[in-house]
Amino acid sequence: GDSVTQMEGPVTLSEEAFLTINCTYTATGYPSLFWYVQYPGEGLQLLLKATKADDKGSNKGFEATYRKETTSFHLEKGSVQVSDSAVYFCALTQAGQNFVFGPGTRLSVLP
Amino acid sequence: EPEVTQTPSHQVTQMGQEVILRCVPISNHLYFYWYRQILGQKVEFLVSFYNNEISEKSEIFDDQFSVERPDGSNFTLKIRSTKLEDSAMYFCASSGAWGAGETQYFGPGTRLLVL
Numbered sequence: 001g002d003s004v005t006q007m008e009g010p011v012t013l014s015e016e017a018f019l020t021i022n023c024t025y026t027a028t029g030y031p032s033l034f035w036y037v038q039y040p041g042e043g044l045q046l047l048l049k050a051t052k053a054d055d056k057g058s059n060k061g062f063e064a065t066y067r068k069e070t071t072s073f074h075l076e077k078g079s080v081q082v083s084d085s086a087v088y089f090c091a092l093t094q095a096g097q098n099f100v101f102g103p104g105t106r107l108s109v110l111p
Numbered sequence: 112e113p114e115v116t117q118t119p120s121h122q123v124t125q126m127g128q129e130v131i132l133r134c135v136p137i138s139n140h141l142y143f144y145w146y147r148q149i150l151g152q153k154v155e156f157l158v159s160f161y162n163n164e165i166s167e168k169s170e171i172f173d174d175q176f177s178v179e180r181p182d183g184s185n186f187t188l189k190i191r192s193t194k195l196e197d198s199a200m201y202f203c204a205s206s207g208a209w210g211a212g213e214t215q216y217f218g219p220g221t222r223l224l225v226l
Contacts (some may be wrong), residue, residue, distance in 0.1 A: 089153075
């Protein structure tokens with residue numbers, strides 16, 4: 001079945017550092033790809049998405065590009081803040097199917 | 112901004128007891144979902160629901176689980192006889208349409224602890 005793999009965490013960065021969280025997927029069709037974020041004590045919030053190859057999703061300074069050739073959807077941010085500390089989940093969905101989530105990557109940003 | 116709400120935020124129960132987790136999806140959404148996240152593990156799909164029927168369910172969603180939309184606003188997940196391994200965070204989600212690219216909006220979750 002479909003699956004999502006993310007880089008192992010936790011990731012610890014200093015404020016204003018560059019962030020990359022790797023995400024790769026395995027899917028039989030042409031999925032849509034998502035990044036969700038879970039702040040401490042809260043639910044899952046959509047961060048960004050891309051629905052077809054070469055699309056770039058962006059929000060709050062975060063970006064991810066749907067790369068079909070490498071089956072990847074890596075999350076990047078140029079300058080992280082302490083408030084970005086959270087768990088980040090990469091996920092995919094295919095037409096008419098439920099979401100498949102990666103294991104999550106915990107990010108801690110130190111002041 | 113409309114949001115999905117869930118009650119209770121925390122539930123502690125004894126093994127073998129029934130629990131009902133409640134969700135109020137976004138009001139104009141038609142598709143509803145339950146997921147769970149065992150502590151430290153990934154978010155797993157349980158069930159999807161549309162037009163008062165289950166659309167899809169995972170292997171986890173066995174006969175101990177059931178879902179219901181008892182009125183126009185609530186969507187519930189019932190666990191008939193809880194087991195220790197049911198301890199997890201349960202997330203409700205809803206979406207306005209069905210298909211690739213449709214965002215699912217998640218509630219804050221109910222943390223269930225079975226003793």
